[in-house]
Amino acid sequence: MKFRSKASASAVLAATALLAMPPTVASAGGGSPVGRAEGRFLPSSYFPPDAVFPPDAVTYDWTKVPVGTHVTVVERTGARTTGVELAVSGLLPNRVYGAHAHTKPCGRAPEDAGPHYQHIKDPHQPSTDPAYANAANEVWLDLTTDARGRAVAESTHDWRFRRGEARSVVIHDHGTMTDPGDAGTAGARLACLTVPFV
Template sequence: MALSTASAAAADSGREHGRHQRTVFARGTFASPATARNAFTYDQDAVPAGARAQVFASYPSNGRTIVRLAVHGLLPNREYGAHAHVNPCGATGAAAGGHFQHVPSADPSAANPANEIWLDFTTDRRGNGFASAVQDWRFDSRCPASVIIHEHHTSHGDPPPPGSAGARMACLTVPF
């Protein structure tokens, strides 16, 4: 298996109302948990070792958060779900913890695209995909630490619970 490679950077781009504006970039090459550094594949049939992902997050002066995900080398013409999660990636998909929620809640209705970062995508015939989420809020003292790629697009409810997207297939640690 190929070893994971990683590059992550966060840069200040100025001040806004006493807070730094930042951009964050993370990329990785998916590898098995035994050899991965920051990009883990838990299901190599769905996210093959050697597939790649990039996450770019920006915090423009309008108070929003923009997160973009690009993937390369996944299965062609397939739907995947993806979400920001609270912890960094680890040896199992469970290590990343639950979905990051802007307003934490045990109420199932809090699992929605306005309170979380949902990055569902469908790959093209080459296995490449792209997703973007724009939120009307910024991270405070809490930030997500990873993006998990899930088995299928995210449910908005009826019948599956809102926010569910199946098994955790892969994970990229992101220094949000």
């Protein structure tokens, strides 16, 4: 991983050094851990345009997801269940963020992560129908940070991911909406962590 300049690299290292360790993730789903991804959010602008996109954790809005914010996602599975745990530290304090599993890996642009993963796919996309865009059919991991910018969320389901169709967790600007026409929406995509969901 190469930065554009030593100054940019130093700025990121200085920012990350100020952050506390993330909170401990819980044990959603009660199953065995089968996957884990973690990192510190870096801006995509630190990497040259011709490079293969290297960071697993990307922030698109430094003011709302600061550079260096730590993120961890753990996937647990049972015989027929999936649990996903999200833990963060370094976000803005006392604030609500939306978060969901998405279908593609993170990229330079927020849209690169694709739509939400849905167990039963809505034939009409983008999906804002509560019959499909809901917390039982998607993985919703909305967060409410404490005074130190730390938060933990978990989501448990009685289904398993289709292999290769869930690839990231995206943090959004506000809590997830549930009304028809807005269901599943949570504002701008602020940051993204690529996750090798099983």
